[in-house]
Amino acid sequence: MTPPTGTLTAERILEATEEVLRRHGPAKATVVDVARALGVSHGSVYRHFRTKAALREAVTKRWLDRTSQRLAGIVSMAGSPEERLRAWLAALFDAKRHKAGDDPELFATYTVLTDENVAAVAEHIEELTGQLTRIIEAGAEAGTFAVPDPAPVARAVFQATGRFHDPCYARDWTSPGIDEEFTAVVDLLVRGLSSPSQ
Amino acid sequence: MTPPTGTLTAERILEATEEVLRRHGPAKATVVDVARALGVSHGSVYRHFRTKAALREAVTKRWLDRTSQRLAGIVSMAGSPEERLRAWLAALFDAKRHKAGDDPELFATYTVLTDENVAAVAEHIEELTGQLTRIIEAGAEAGTFAVPDPAPVARAVFQATGRFHDPCYARDWTSPGIDEEFTAVVDLLVRGLSSPSQ
DNA sequence: GGAATGACAGATATTGAAATCTGTCATCCG
DNA sequence: CGGATGACAGATTTCAATATCTGTCATTCC
Known part of the structure; x- marks a missing residue:
């Protein structure tokens, strides 16, 4: 299918895996x-990923990281902390909603993957709440948030807005x-966040 | 198993169904x-419930209603609206957590049932948010909630506290x-609810 | 020598035939 | 006559044989 362009690399395997999953x-x-998609033997794939589970975990992480990176931009955007908080939450909702709505089958596929890789999801959530923390910190320093x-x-x-980003509510x-x-x-x-004086 | 005490009633069928599910x-x-558990032919069960799905829906509703009724008491309890709100949310969390923790297998069974009966769950949620509305109304009238x-x-x-009552977070x-x-x-x-003056 | 291969054993998934279940209804019983 | 029955057709599930896959490793190839 894909011609054996260049050497076999983890990156190329991940791309092929995404395609096969799709x-x-x-x-x-x-x-x-x-392996078939890459025109190699499956033994070669095992040289780069110890197990099938490890391969799928790597694909899952890539997918989750794409969302994290998109949202990271909003954290350091212009605007008040409240504006950035609202923008960040809206962007998270929007990203998830589009992933689910635009290609439901692919979304279902990744939902299976995230269910398999709870640890990767936990890391992802750690990253997202970290971003949220920085926005809220900014608000606390500015005095607009009493936190x-x-x-x-x-x-x-993050937890209170789960309905708008957790895949279990996608329907x-x-x-x-x-x-x-x-x-x-x-x-x-x-x-609830805002300082009463503000 | 159960001796054919009295006549065959919808109630007795529901009890037997719960037992069989358990x-x-x-x-x-x-x-x-x-039918076997009741010592009757399965045709007799179909006299009371049109389909297997209807029977399972009825069981699901009974189960959900038990929670609703337990919480209803808190709505009209003594105490300030804030106290009642906190007590109600804590009781909901507690009830769900115990259902999930005390008998995980039975909880898994009912999770399957609620997934099958989205309409019954929607009704249940309607009832619960109705109870919440009454507590918050009381707070609005008392002036402690600015709503x-x-x-x-x-x-x-209700949605913001989903993490503490939605079965998808049971783990x-x-x-x-x-x-x-x-x-x-x-x-x-x-x-967020409270009036700034309070 | 380092990467790729493919044969292999054990685990997992697929398949199709047989068994069971759902829902109906003509019949039976009190 | 009203409720219960059990035989039945079609749908669904189970089960065991068969095929495929995962992960390893001795061997091959550049």
């Missing part, structure tokens, strides 16, 4: 398929009232 | 099993920090 789905995507310890509050905000993301629900939750959280 | 699990619990329209805010509170309910997380989210929400 084509065959998570249940039928095999290491043999990946003594930003990290646990960031986690609370609700096309409901008509979902945007109003999102706004209602975010408004409530921002009010 | 024993065999959701995948292997059949209408024939239920123009309690119903959507009640839904926001996290035994984590060590979970109580602190619960408190952090509830504190944030209560602050």
Whole structure:
């Protein structure tokens, strides 16, 4: 399928694996398929990834990192902490909603992968709450947020908005009232964060 | 198994069905099993429930209603609206956590059932957010909560606490920090609800 | 010598035939 | 006559044989 351009690298294997997962789905995507797509023997794939699980974990991490990187930009954007917080949460919701809506089959595939790789997801959540913490810290320093310890509050905000980013709610993301629900939750959280004097 | 005491009633069928589900699990619990447990032919069960799905839906509703009824008491309890709100959310979390922790297999069974009966779950959530709305209304009337329209805010509170009552998070309910997380989210929400003057 | 191969053993998935279940209904029983 | 029965057709599940896959490693190739 893909011509054997250049040497076999982890990067090329990951790309081929994504393609195989896209084509065959998570249940039928095999290491043999990946090797076939690359025009090599499956033994060669095992030189770069110790097990099939490790290969799938690497693919999962790549996929999650793409979201993290997109959101990282918002953390250091212009605007007040409240604006950035709202923008960040909206961007997270938007990213997830589009992933789920634009290609439901691929999203289902990655949902299977994330269920298999709880540790990778935990890391991803760690990264995201870290970003949130930096926004909330900025608000605390500016005095607009009355928050003594930003990290646990960031986690609370992340958890409280789970309905708008956790894949287990993906089926609700096309409901008509979902945007109003999102706004209602975010408004409530921002009010809870905000310093009374502000 | 159960002797044919009295006449065959929907109630007795539901009890037998719960027992069969408890024993065999959701995948292997059949209408024939239920009939056998009652000492009747499976045709008789179909006199009371049109389909197997209808029977399972009825069982699901009973199970969900038990939780609703337990929480209903808290709505009209003594105490300030904030106290009642906190107590209600804590009781919901506690009820779910115990259901999941005390008998994980039975909880898994009912998780399958609720996944099958999205409509029954929607009704249940409607009932629960209704209870929440009444607590928040009381707070709005008392002036402790600054909430123009309690119903959507009640839904926001319910959704924001999903991590502490939605079965899809059941695996996290035994984590060590979970109580602190619960408190952090509830504190944030209560602050968001509270009137600044209060 | 370092990377790639493919044969291999054990684990996992697929398949199709047989068994069981769901839902109906003509019949039976009190 | 109203409720219970059990035989039945079609749908679903189970089970065991068969095929495929995973992961290893001695061998090959550049």
